[in-house]
Amino acid sequence: MARSSSKLVLLNPLLLLLNEPRNLSQILQIHAQSIANSILSDQFFTTRLLFALSQIPNRPSSAIISSYAELIFSQFQNPSSFIWNTIIKIQTQSSNPLKSIHFFVQMRRNGVDIDDYTYPFVLNACSSLTPGLEQGAAIHGELLKRGSEADLYVRNCLITFYCRTGDVVLARRVFDGAGAKDFVSWNSIIAGYAGSGHMIEAQKLFDEMPERDRFSWAILIDGYGKHAGDVGRARQLFEQMPHKDIVAWNSMIDSHAGAGDMVAARELFDAMPARNVISWSILIDGHVRCGDPKEALRLFRQLLSCGMKPDRIAAVGAISACAQLGALDQGRWLHSYLKKKKILLDVVLVTALIDMYMKCGSLPPARRLFEDMNVKTVVSWNVMMVGLGINGHEAEAVELFCRMEREGEFMDELTFLAALTACSHGGLIGDAIRIFKKMRADFRAEPKVEHYGCLVDLFGRAGRLREAWGIIEGMPAEPTPAVWGSLLAACRTHRCVELAEVSAKGLAGVGGDDCGAYVLMSNVYAESGMWDEVGRVRRVMRGRGMKKESGRSTVEIDGWVHEFVNGDGGQGFRERISEVVWSLTLTSDYG
Structure with a gap:
């Protein structure tokens, strides 16, 4: 009896901990405590544990969460519809949303009642599949039979699904159907038209809206600036916007950066009444894409000096800047900083780090990062292959291609290009001919x-x-x-x-x-x-x-990148030499 009471006392604090938003590391600690104290068998607690996993924001570790959730789900004898819906939602957010469909089919086979919460999760999964229109259309048919299409939340999910899969005509039919419409309905269909470049229809719907919220303006600004390439019209709308929030500011800055106009982007950035980490990330990424990595790194240092924690886009931008400059010391510092601040090194960040190390000619850390990756995307393989090729390890690059083939990894056009480029650098004519023929014969890919x-x-x-x-x-x-x-x-x-x-x-x-x-x-x-x-x-x-x-070259000294330009009249060269000598003196004197 005393033992049972102690379990109950321990269970309550753990449940209270699960009620608050938690990251994966914290949930794992709570799970470990439940195992140590033999309370994991309590179904209510396990349900809360699974639900907590579905609430983790910003899912860079989706593959780990997906596998972990499946393990927890397998412990239920007769899962309720709530538990089924939770596991379907988790799989929808994973790197393999097809699993969500798999659990949905299992749910139906087990005779569990499917409610109006299930379908939106499955529709979300279908919109992430390529192609997913057929599966989503089948779900739509079921909803019509059940009469569930009249539900506003379900109808909004259908509009979003059709827009994401590129069928704006069907999305419009659902939108025009009988029933109430809210901001989500209007914004979803406008986003669908804007995302597919149909700005005339998007503008007409925007003008017809009974009232608009900040997302309505941001969607239209985004549509003109990014999808239609009409930055002038986007800026005009931005100026007309009655209450500009940070989302609209960021969207407009991103439009200018996407058009390569970093001067206008910086002017808006400086004029912002308030900034968030996304504002900084957009500017950093813009400078990297426009070939100004030095400015991108300078902005990243400013971001840190403001006491802000960089997000994934800012970190990837800074790492890419180091790769462009060949700034190995700064790249190492960034890698160390990310680990020290416990910023999760997901597949995108790790791939960017591999690329940076490879372009800086530092192969051992690139190899370690690649081999330690739990999940490798085709981009990870391609970056590793290209890196080996440009660093004189062409035979190893070809072996990596063969390893991909043996392990059944997905290969895209860039995979074959990376392998053929490595063969070209290494003079591996026989391997190149074999890979080229294989591309056509085995993978049915036209070169x-x-x-x-x-x-x-x-x-x-x-x-x-x-x-x-x-x-x-x-x-x-x-x-x-x-x-x-x-x-x-x-x-x-x-x-x-x-x-x-x-x-x-x-x-x-x-x-x-x-x-x-x-x-x-x-x-x-x-x-x-x-x-x-x-x-x-x-x-x-x-x-x-x-x-x-003019020829250009860069040298990194004590974490600072110095650029030399051939033909700058001599004076600029002497000034840069003075800077380098001064940097060396400081390094020597003050360590």
Whole structure:
């Protein structure tokens, strides 16, 4: 009796802990306490444990939560509809929403009553599947038979489902059907039209709304700025918005950043009455995408100095900036910071770190991170393969491709491109031909121009120029400037004037006759002693006002990245040298 009472006393505090929002680590600790004190068998407690898992916000560890939830669910003898709905909801939020459909089918086979809470979860899962329209349409049919479509919440879920799967026509039919409409109904259908680029319909519905909330404005601003590419109209709406909240500010900044106008994005950022971590993340990511990694890192340091904890987008942006700059010390510090602050290293962050280490030439930590990953996406495999290729480990990259094949991993076009690129760098002609054939025969994937380009580059590097030319002639699509440029570079290396001239004409035909192509052609003629042709090419360059782009290089010293530009008049170079010497002095004197 005393033992039973003590269990009850212990159970209540644990239940109270589960009533508050918890992260996965805290829930695991509560679970461990329940096992240690033999109270996990209490069905009410186990139900609350499962429900707590479904309430975890920001689900970067969805695969772990999914497996953990299945383990807890398996302990129920006769799960109620509430428990079934909870496990279906958890699987909907996982990396494999098909499991949600699987549990739904099991629920029906077990004769459990399906209520109006079940269908929205399953519809959400269907909208995440590719394709998922057929399964969702079947659920819609069931709802019509049950008469559940009249429920406002269910109808809103149907509108969202059809919009996400790209069938705005069916979404509109549900929207126009009998029944009340709320903000969610209006915003969902407007978002559907805006997301598919039908801004005229989106605008008409926006104008017809009896009243609008902040999301209505943000959806339309987002639609014009991101999907329609009309940043001017988006800005006009933003200025008309009666009460601008932080969501609208962020949306407008993101529109400018997406259009590459970082000046306008920064002006809005500076004018914001209040910022959140998303505001910083948008700006950091924008600078990375626009090729300004130094500014992205400077903003990340400012974010930290404001006492804010970076989110995943900000962290990925900063890591990508380090990768672009080759700033290994800063990348290591970022990795250490993320671990110290216990920011969950999900598959996206780990993949970004692998990419950074690889681009900085630090292979051991990249390998460790990759092998320690519980879940690897196709992007993780591709990044690892590309990294091995660019660091001179081409054979290992090909072996990684073979490992993917053995383990039955999903491969996309970029997987084959990564493997073929590695073969090209390593001169692995036999492996490249085998992979190229396998792409067609075993995976039924039609090679694209980039895949053919790898073979052209491979044969060109090996000096087999006629075979490289034969590949170009046999390509189903028009060669890109990169393909012609690859052949031209090979012709320069192997001094083949005839094919170099063919390549130059090919480049001109696809608009790739830029300064670099002329310089290469000039070098081909010069190395063959054809000085009259060299003079002709240089006259053409002068006549077109072409100048060779200045070379740039960076060096990282004591965590600071210094950039050197060739041809800056000498003064800038001396100033940068002074900065480097000063940095070295400080490092030496003060450790």
